[in-house]
Amino acid sequence: MSAFEHIGVVGAGAWGTALANAAARAGRNVRLWARNADHVADMVARHENVRGLPGVPLEPGVIPVEQLADAAACDAVLLVVPAQVCRKVAGELKPLMAHRTPLVSCAKGIERGTLAFMTDAIAAAAPEVTPMVLSGPSFADDVARGLPTAVTLAGADGGMAEDLAAALGSSTFRLYHSTDVRGVEIGGAAKNVLAIASGIVAGRRLGASAGAALTARGFAELARFGRAFGALPDTLTGLSGLGDLILTTSGPQSRNFAFGLALGETGKAPAGGKLAEGAFTASALVAMAAEREVEMPICAAVDAVLAGKLSVEGAIEALMARPQRAEA
Numbered sequence: 001m002s003a004f005e006h007i008g009v010v011g012a013g014a015w016g017t018a019l020a021n022a023a024a025r026a027g028r029n030v031r032l033w034a035r036n037a038d039h040v041a042d043m044v045a046r047h048e049n050v051r052g053l054p055g056v057p058l059e060p061g062v063i064p065v066e067q068l069a070d071a072a073a074c075d076a077v078l079l080v081v082p083a084q085v086c087r088k089v090a091g092e093l094k095p096l097m098a099h100r101t102p103l104v105s106c107a108k109g110i111e112r113g114t115l116a117f118m119t120d121a122i123a124a125a126a127p128e129v130t131p132m133v134l135s136g137p138s139f140a141d142d143v144a145r146g147l148p149t150a151v152t153l154a155g156a157d158g159g160m161a162e163d164l165a166a167a168l169g170s171s172t173f174r175l176y177h178s179t180d181v182r183g184v185e186i187g188g189a190a191k192n193v194l195a196i197a198s199g200i201v202a203g204r205r206l207g208a209s210a211g212a213a214l215t216a217r218g219f220a221e222l223a224r225f226g227r228a229f230g231a232l233p234d235t236l237t238g239l240s241g242l243g244d245l246i247l248t249t250s251g252p253q254s255r256n257f258a259f260g261l262a263l264g265e266t267g268k269a270p271a272g273g274k275l276a277e278g279a280f281t282a283s284a285l286v287a288m289a290a291e292r293e294v295e296m297p298i299c300a301a302v303d304a305v306l307a308g309k310l311s312v313e314g315a316i317e318a319l320m321a322r323p324q325r326a327e328a
């Protein structure tokens, strides 16, 4: 029997629902928590999360719960809320979770203001839990439907990460394990900002060549940033780095790409709509890069456009006019 029989999923949006289904398919008992009682009642009644991920039935092993304590009492907890509220929700979980229980960050972003990575925000808010990170190329809809997907689960305790990866894995959801927590969380945060840039390129009809150049030079930025923060090379070229960058820069199924597409077409950042984490993370990423003197011109351009300091045209011109340099 696995040490991780019961899995709590905190956050019943698209990704939380997909991960709940994946864990249930792996044979786990899953408690899926949503903050709104009506939302929970609706999921129970329909066996579907119409609000979070419409069109995909909940697996029978997924039990929607109203009390945060019911999810927090599980053997491992997946934290699947937007990056900017992870610290707050981890603080709410703190008194409800047993010591050393894994609390797995499934969000992709960096906290604005504090410039904290997600596992650091979790560790600060709930020092007794074991922070981990799950990331990789995985659209919620694909995972929820049981299409083949591979991601990475990283924890400082490699044995615990390996055991939890085994408990969550199935014939359609494959988890690699790692101890490079920082590297895995950097890939997910940076690729969202770069996906916005790719969407802008598509929205401005700049062509497939420009799109490929952006992905390659974007990866150079992601890898430079990762190296400056101690990420391992294999992580940067792995699922959570290059893998997720390829996925999210390839088309509008990515919400970050779709956000950039609308920005490129209209010159204005779309208001409301689906969560595009890169729009929140861009300024934090660029500030952290500046602190360590890491050059990230594409990410800086996205940040400047979002802040209204640069037009899309101005950003493209500035990127193309950068001094000639050796490729690195």
Ligand SMILES: NC(=O)C1=CN([C@@H]2O[C@H](COP(=O)(O)OP(=O)(O)OC[C@H]3O[C@@H](n4cnc5c(N)ncnc54)[C@H](OP(=O)(O)O)[C@@H]3O)[C@@H](O)[C@H]2O)C=CC1
Pocket: 011, 012, 013, 014, 015, 016, 034, 035, 036, 051, 052, 080, 081, 082, 083, 085, 088, 089, 106, 107, 108, 109, 138, 139, 140, 141, 275, 277
């Ligand atoms: N969707 C995807 O394909 C993937 C997403 N991710 C990452 O997962 C994270 C979540 O994304 P996703 O699930 O898609 O986003 P959604 O917008 O679909 O869902 C977010 C969920 O978080 C809940 N929530 C928001 N604020 C709070 C809060 N203060 N307290 C408690 N719950 C809250 C929302 O509740 P309510 O509905 O009540 O507003 C909602 O259920 C993001 O960081 C994203 O980058 C990672 C991989 C794939």
Ligand SMILES: O=C(CO)COP(=O)(O)O
Pocket: 108, 136, 137, 138, 139, 140, 192, 195, 244, 247, 248, 253, 254, 255, 256, 257, 275, 276, 277
């Ligand atoms: O992270 C994701 C896929 O790995 C989802 O990307 P979006 O948030 O851009 O849709």
